[in-house]
Amino acid sequence: MAKRTKVAEKDVVASHRGVKSLSEAKAWMAARGITEIECQVPDLAGVARGKIMPASKFFSSPVMNLPLSVFFQTISGEYPDYEGLVDSVIADSDLVLEPDFATLSAVPWAQDPTAQVIHDAFHRDGRPVEVAPRQVLKHVLSLYANRGWKPVVAPEIEFYLVEPNTDPDYPLKPPVGRSGRPEIGRQSYSIQAVNEFDALFEDIYAYSEAQGLEIDTLIHEDGAAQMEINLRHGEPLALADQVFLFKRTIREAALLHKIYATFMAKPIANEPGSAMHIHQSVVSVATGENIFSDKDGDPTPEFFSFIAGHQKYLPAVMCILAPYVNSYRRLTRDSMAPINVQWGYDNRTAGLRVPPSSPEARRVENRVPSSDANPYLVIAASLACGYLGMVEGLRATDPLERDAKDLDFELPRGLLEAVAAFQQSEEMADVLGHRFVANYSAVKQAEFETFMRVISPWEREYLLLNV
Template sequence: MTSSVGQLEQRLKQQGIAEIECMVSDLTGVARGKISPINKFLDEDGMRLPEGILLLTVTGDLVKDEDYYHLLDEAGVDMICRPDPNAIFLLPWALEPTAMIIHDTFDRLGNPVELSPRNVLKRVLGLYTDKGWKPVVAPEMEFYLTKRSIDPDLPIEAPEGRSGRSESGRQSFSIEAVNEFDALFDDVYSWCEIQCLGLDTLVHEGGPAQMEINFHHGDALSLADQITVFKRTMREATSRHDVSVTFMAKPITDEPGSAMHIHQSVQDLTTGRNLFANEDGSMSDLFLHYIGGLQKYTPMTLPMFAPNVNSFRRFLPDTCAPVNVEWGADNRTVGLRVPAASPAAMRVENRLPGADANPYLAIAASLLCGYLGMIERIAPSAPVQGRANERCNLRLPTTIEDALVQMEKCAVLKEYLGHKFVQGYIAVKRKEHENYLRVISPWEREFLQLSV
């Protein structure tokens, strides 16, 4: 038994854990795995799961197109999932002492499984390590609290707060609007503290019962884990308070969408110095190249920021989301905002990812774009002064179909993320879109049923 496994066993026993949820993330961000009694978990040499679960769509369908059979072992062998001792999260809502442990996935030869989103992020982080760099990220998660409903045909509605009323009008940054759900957020913060999630501020966004929680800046892999656990925590907490939560990118017609803004910078791995700032506090060439990389490669990685057909509803005209890869200082109309900050905190905020994105993949994509900019020394466009909405030379694909075509054509992504991952991800997203096209929408029934 290795020392890390021994430390893991000791820690679990000290905390009196009786049950383990062994978890891996699939491409859509759904948690999959097994629930195991503590003794069985400790006796086994890793959890085994069919690699095919990583090619499941959000509807639970397995990609079966013969063009993609080569992505999986023909014999259907299991992948080996090993617990990460740094990714243990207690589940305060469980009836008995339970921990969820995020696992890494390997094939039978011990190689990381390319289709695993967590391995994709680790692969990108390895590029930085090889250069003596360390990315630092700080995510911001937006979401809606909603009324509970069992009928997906009904529009989503705002829930009633402690006053007994639903919100009306715009309540951006309203403290009283947040106070309507104090009991819920007391549980959320308490549970997140038990789980060692680095939550920072909570604010009310522009939509009805739309909230944003910010995370402390830190290690990219750890933050991706934390977002995964946070989503689960929010769903558990809201169920206790007779409301629901959604991380859909655009859940309500004519209301603001929900984003996962990712602040990012790069440190020297040895000294910890922020490489985005010169000694005089100005933006470094490395920083400008990082922005240039985001501008050049974001159109090809957009499906990792906007993974669903609903994601692109957030990018419709006259919405709050920036539909561009322009950049500017303290400018919220650009996709790449450079907040006003001290030299030590010099960073860029990628405002394009939706709240529905898989956090491992969204962070990996953003960091890869910046990395490519630095090694290719890509110069950015001129920064935007004023509104960026009228500038269209750096616009993005406006549908998931167009975005997947651009991703498929990009040889650089296949080189750095792996051919198998890029092909598998595109296959899953196309299957999901095919399933979506099979559904007849209320709009079609309303305007076409008796008119055409």
């Protein structure tokens, strides 16, 4: 077993929740002997971009600069054509990145005492950067606030543990656990299968606690060495921050045990895909009560309109919920993933599920997003669907009481089809921002062109000598 970086007892109590200012951050880091700080900003893919600097330098100038191009970079490290997207004069000008001290936390796997803080992106004149994922989510939340509403979300993130794979031409395989054997058959909800990686999960829990990440439950999912971790419900921006940090935490902990953790939507053929389910409810700012339930505990018109908004607009935001070519391999009729926008009470075959709950906890689970998606954008897009449904007073279909897999596809089947639907939705552009839609679409189209340069094993297998 690889040598693990243990979390000291004093470091576990590393809650960042009380930090609100530069002076408080300085005291927080001094108390923990922090010498370095990672200044992060999530890009369109949810990758942490930024700079690492000595703590002393950070406190002398906590504002960071990065070029605008950081929000145009594809997952392969390339860039789309800027023409028509931004003014050519400012295409690669520096942005102002300001720390959100509420996100300050430890980096428990670092060799030296290190902290991390997530930044927000602004133009030099003080305007939020419209294409920055964190700012997109903030804008959607402001629309809710203007109506006197406050969304509450709870993400569920699925991922696979796999053997290290340094050659992309070879398929991924489940890792060897403490028994010395990999999983062969599927072990849904198996405690023993989770126990195979006890040491790894101990580190994940310790690292999460050190960062203030609140894990609710850990289960073994349907696939071989496929796991799911659920986070506690809360404010959407805070939960998006947690998912952003949590993905890196799992990958770092796995690497210490010579295992890869992957959030690919469909990493292994003939195994289920990995999802990021989003549970959503909305409370009244004035009363603090769930607007999906009335005083008698019955569902409200807002509840059904929230569902209807997803039914109408989920196809328009599929390129956010399923952002890569691989994502659409998960969305097939013979998989556990949804293929349409039907809804039902406790119906896991539908794209929208209403879990059993008390009236106070009435919520809608969006089961469409894949775990490879950017958490800020997924939550923003899903809440945007519900917002439009309520504002437009849409009416949901009747709840489905049968298997939704037998019904027709109602979602885009591929990335280019999804991007086209995204570009054609004026309503969604009004909510998420026209500039963001143009920028995000250009990046996705550029990523598709990169994919088209690769010849797959299927093509060599069936076309090489047969056509």
